[in-house]
Amino acid sequence: GNSVTQMEGPVTLSEEAFLTINCTYTATGYPSLFWYVQYPGEGLQLLLKATKADDKGSNKGFEATYRKETTSFHLEKGSVQVSDSAVYFCALSQNTPLVFGKGTRLSVIA
Amino acid sequence: ETGVTQTPRHLVMGMTNKKSLKCEQHLGHNAMYWYKQSAKKPLELMFVYSLEERVENNSVPSRFSPECPNSSHLFLHLHTLQPEDSALYLCASSQEKAGVGEQYFGPGTRLTVT
Numbered sequence: 001g002n003s004v005t006q007m008e009g010p011v012t013l014s015e016e017a018f019l020t021i022n023c024t025y026t027a028t029g030y031p032s033l034f035w036y037v038q039y040p041g042e043g044l045q046l047l048l049k050a051t052k053a054d055d056k057g058s059n060k061g062f063e064a065t066y067r068k069e070t071t072s073f074h075l076e077k078g079s080v081q082v083s084d085s086a087v088y089f090c091a092l093s094q095n096t097p098l099v100f101g102k103g104t105r106l107s108v109i110a
Numbered sequence: 111e112t113g114v115t116q117t118p119r120h121l122v123m124g125m126t127n128k129k130s131l132k133c134e135q136h137l138g139h140n141a142m143y144w145y146k147q148s149a150k151k152p153l154e155l156m157f158v159y160s161l162e163e164r165v166e167n168n169s170v171p172s173r174f175s176p177e178c179p180n181s182s183h184l185f186l187h188l189h190t191l192q193p194e195d196s197a198l199y200l201c202a203s204s205q206e207k208a209g210v211g212e213q214y215f216g217p218g219t220r221l222t223v224t
Contacts, residue, residue, distance in 0.1 A: 034212055036215075044200065045215070046214070097143060097213075098212075098213055
């Protein structure tokens with residue numbers, strides 16, 4: 001079945017550091033790919049998405065590119081802020097409800 | 111109200127109590143979902159409703175009983191829960207039939223079973 005694997009956390013970075021959170025997936029065909037973010041005490045919010053190979057999703061300075069050849073959808077941000085501290089979830093959908101990774105906790109310190 | 115709302119935000123209940131969680135979506139969506147989020151475990155999909163019909167039930171114990179009276183409202187009825195049922199319960203909705211496109215989540219109900 002479909003699955004998503006993302007890097008184990010927690011990830012701790014200093015403000016203005018570069019962020020990468022790795023995500024790889026297993027699926028047949030071409031699923032849609034998503035990154036969700038969960039801030040403390042809140043539900044999940046859609047951060048960005050990509051629906052076909054080579055698409056780049058972007059939002060709030062975050063980016064991720066759908067790489068079919070490496071079955072990856074890594075999340076990147078050039079300069080993180082303390083307000084980016086949250087749990088990030090990679091997910092896929094292929095005519096099924098979303099399949100989520102386990103989440104990666106990011107802590108950004110000033 | 112906008113988006114997906116859930117009430118109550120926090121709930122403490124004993125193992126013999128009966129309570130209900132409520133979810134309402136104000137987005138005109140056709141599908142609604144219940145998830146369980148426990149510490150250090152992946153998100154668990156519990157139930158899926160599409161056009162008010164239950165289309166998925168992922169081996170959830172019968173002490174959890176969902177109800178979807180219309181496309182905007184979703185309930186989760188709880189009875190004789192166990193301490194291990196303590197978790198954050200998240201509701202979500204999506205525009206398309208269940209499983210297509212992104213989902214929009216509510217803030218969750220933090221449930222503690224004593």
